[in-house]
Amino acid sequence: MAEEAPGPLIWTLPEPPGRPTTSLGRAGILRAALAIADAEGAPALTMRRVAAAVGASTPMSLYRYVGSKDGLVDLMIDAVYGEIPLPDEPAAHWRSRLEHLARETWAVLLRHLWFGELVHTRPPLGPNALRYFDFRFAMLEPLGRTADELSLITSAVDGHLFGAALQLAHEQRMRMRVGLHTDDQLAAAARPFVEPILAEGSYPAFSRWFQGRTGAGPDEPVEWILGCILDGLTLRLGLPA
Known part of the structure; x- marks a missing residue:
C-alpha cells in the first residue's frame, strides 16, 4: 500500500479564522502535541491523541488548522528552534x-x-x-x-x-x-x-x-x-x- 504523499508546508497554509462554536487554534493544538511528545516520545504523537487533548470531537477537526499531521510536525520542529536563545x-x-x-x-x-x-x-x-x-x-x-x-x-x-x-x-x-x-x-x-x-x-x-x-x-x-x-x-x- 503506497504511503500518503507528504503534506504541504504549513507556512503555505494561512490559519483559518476561529469559529464561535470552538476554541481550537494552531497554538492550542501545538501545545498539546508538544506535551504528548515530550512525555511519551514521537510514536505517541497521533492526531487522535492530540484531538482528545484539546477536546476536539474528532481528529479530522484538527485538519482545518494544521492541514495534516505533517503540518503539525512543521509547527513542532519550528517551536523547538524558537526555544534556542541566540x-x-x-x-x-x-x-x-x-x-x-x-x-x-x-x-x-x-x-x-x-x-x-x-x-x-x-x-x-x-x-x-x-x-x-x-x-x-x-x-x-x-x-x-x-x-x-x-x-x-x-x-x-x-x-x-x-x-x-x-x-x-x-x-x-x-x-x-x-x-x-x-x-x-x-x-x-x-x-x-x-x-x-x-x-x-x-x-x-x-x-x-x-x-x-x-x-x-x-x-x-x-x-x-x-x-x-x-x-x-x-x-x-x-x-x-
Missing part, C-alpha cells in the same frame, strides 16, 4: 561562538528528545528555524569558507547533537517500557545475558573492555565529543585554532 553579541572566536550555540541547542533538545526523530522528516523552513540558520551562517561567514564547507561544519555539529538526542530518546523509551529507571537496574537486568558471553571466552577484547570499565569519564559526554569534532574540523579545514 545571543545579541556572540563571542569573538568562531569556535567559542559555535560551542556556545551547540550547548544552548543541546539544552533545548534535552527537553524535547523526540526532535531527533522528527527533525529530518520535514523541511525545517519555518520562521524560527530560518532565523537560527541565518544566525549560524552569519556567525561562521567571517571564516571566509565556501558554502559547502560551512555546510560540512554545521552538519557535523547537528549530526552529533541530533544523533545524541535520538539515542537518548530510544533509551528512555526502552527504560519506561521495561521499568528499568536507574543504571543499576539496567546493569542488573543485563547481567544474565552478559555473564555467559564473558565466561564463554569467544570475545576477549569485548570482555576486557566490559570488565575494565570504571564509570570514569567526562561529566558531559556530549560536550566532550563536540570538542573532539571541532578539533578535527579545525585541523582538516585549516580553521583558526
Whole structure:
C-alpha cells in the first residue's frame, strides 16, 4: 500500500479564522502535541491523541488548522528552534561562538528528545528555524569558507547533537517500557545475558573492555565529543585554532 504523499508546508497554509462554536487554534493544538511528545516520545504523537487533548470531537477537526499531521510536525520542529536563545553579541572566536550555540541547542533538545526523530522528516523552513540558520551562517561567514564547507561544519555539529538526542530518546523509551529507571537496574537486568558471553571466552577484547570499565569519564559526554569534532574540523579545514 503506497504511503500518503507528504503534506504541504504549513507556512503555505494561512490559519483559518476561529469559529464561535470552538476554541481550537494552531497554538492550542501545538501545545498539546508538544506535551504528548515530550512525555511519551514521537510514536505517541497521533492526531487522535492530540484531538482528545484539546477536546476536539474528532481528529479530522484538527485538519482545518494544521492541514495534516505533517503540518503539525512543521509547527513542532519550528517551536523547538524558537526555544534556542541566540545571543545579541556572540563571542569573538568562531569556535567559542559555535560551542556556545551547540550547548544552548543541546539544552533545548534535552527537553524535547523526540526532535531527533522528527527533525529530518520535514523541511525545517519555518520562521524560527530560518532565523537560527541565518544566525549560524552569519556567525561562521567571517571564516571566509565556501558554502559547502560551512555546510560540512554545521552538519557535523547537528549530526552529533541530533544523533545524541535520538539515542537518548530510544533509551528512555526502552527504560519506561521495561521499568528499568536507574543504571543499576539496567546493569542488573543485563547481567544474565552478559555473564555467559564473558565466561564463554569467544570475545576477549569485548570482555576486557566490559570488565575494565570504571564509570570514569567526562561529566558531559556530549560536550566532550563536540570538542573532539571541532578539533578535527579545525585541523582538516585549516580553521583558526
